[in-house]
Amino acid sequence: MTIIYPEYTGLYINLTNRCPCACTFCIRQKAAGAEFENVDTLWLEREPTAQEVINAIKEESKQERFKNYKEFVFCGYGEPTEALDVLLEVADFLKANFSLPVRINTNGLADLINKKSVAPLLAGKIDALSISLNSSNPEIYEKTVRPVFKEKAFPAMLAFAQDAKKYVSKVILTTVATTITKEDEEECARICERLGVTYRIRRFVAVN
Template identity: 40%
Template sequence: MANIVYTFEGHVYLNITNACPCKCEFCIRNNGDSVGDADTLWFSGHSPSFEQVKKEIDEFDFSGYTGEIIFCGYGEPTCAYDVFVKTAKYLREKLPECKLRINTNGLSDLLNKRPTAKEICELMDTVSISLNEYNSEKYEALCHPSFGEKAFPAILKFAEDCKACGVNLKFSVVDVISKEDIDACQALADKMGIPLRVRNYTAD
């Protein structure tokens, strides 16, 4: 069984699914089985149920921890939307002193076939969206989304909806793309009024 709760660089992360509609060229899961103190982040056969996630949370020693709990593992958290929502609500009750964040590809609306930004923003303190490129053609070439040309516009719409909710919102890109592309992503983020974080590529 894969680790559901793991730590990395002083933060607590939740790995709730291996499903993802993208196959990003730079995805860290292409390079190994785990991150941080996890033994493996690969589930065998199926994603965990809420009961399994809750069990690992209950068994984890959160004493003294008041930092972020981040939904981010070897998959897109909103692919396991029901488990994500139930887990977030449970954490709000169990650990109200901790902040909750989701690192997402922004494709939740397409994955779940309905608008999801409002519900996600009501549960999260921070939403970090992987923008990755500045237009559909570039995004498809880098991230290979199963939704094709629908993907990038859906990400921008999801971001607009999150911004309207007033949540702490940020875009991210990874520095595997050119400086020109990063600058174009920055211009798009500035136009939308959303901060952009440029992440360093990590191969391990």
């Protein structure tokens, strides 16, 4: 069971398969993905406990390659905030034992998932959030992301991003290259400017 794995310059932490979305471009659909090239290895047999994650990180920290990591990233096939309690406990461990920044890659629906305001819980634990914006248009967003929360999802995601600015030093909203029009990307950039957050276009990775 792959709990942690190297990706780009980070050590990625895989907490759950659960996700309230079924994005049309997602690698979970077995057709195309926006983040990973290893389509089969990250499905979890079960969700790891916080202690199992911590133990895996401790073991990895003994490896020579550990010194090359630039950040810790909560990210896998599922939405990390679906396993919020485990995430927060592991983040506390990371902050207490290492100096690397900690990031969450998220769909931004943590408040709806957990039925409470999550951003304040991230203070002092999380340094960066990468939130999937996916479109500036709520209708296109819903068709692309296919969230179980339907029309509630888009405004909740934007509200979470705005709230998170108070507690997390770096908040980034992202779209995936080639999945929306240039005009939509330009409007996404304007939304991010209004919110006071960073906009980034992620690369698209086709999965054979």
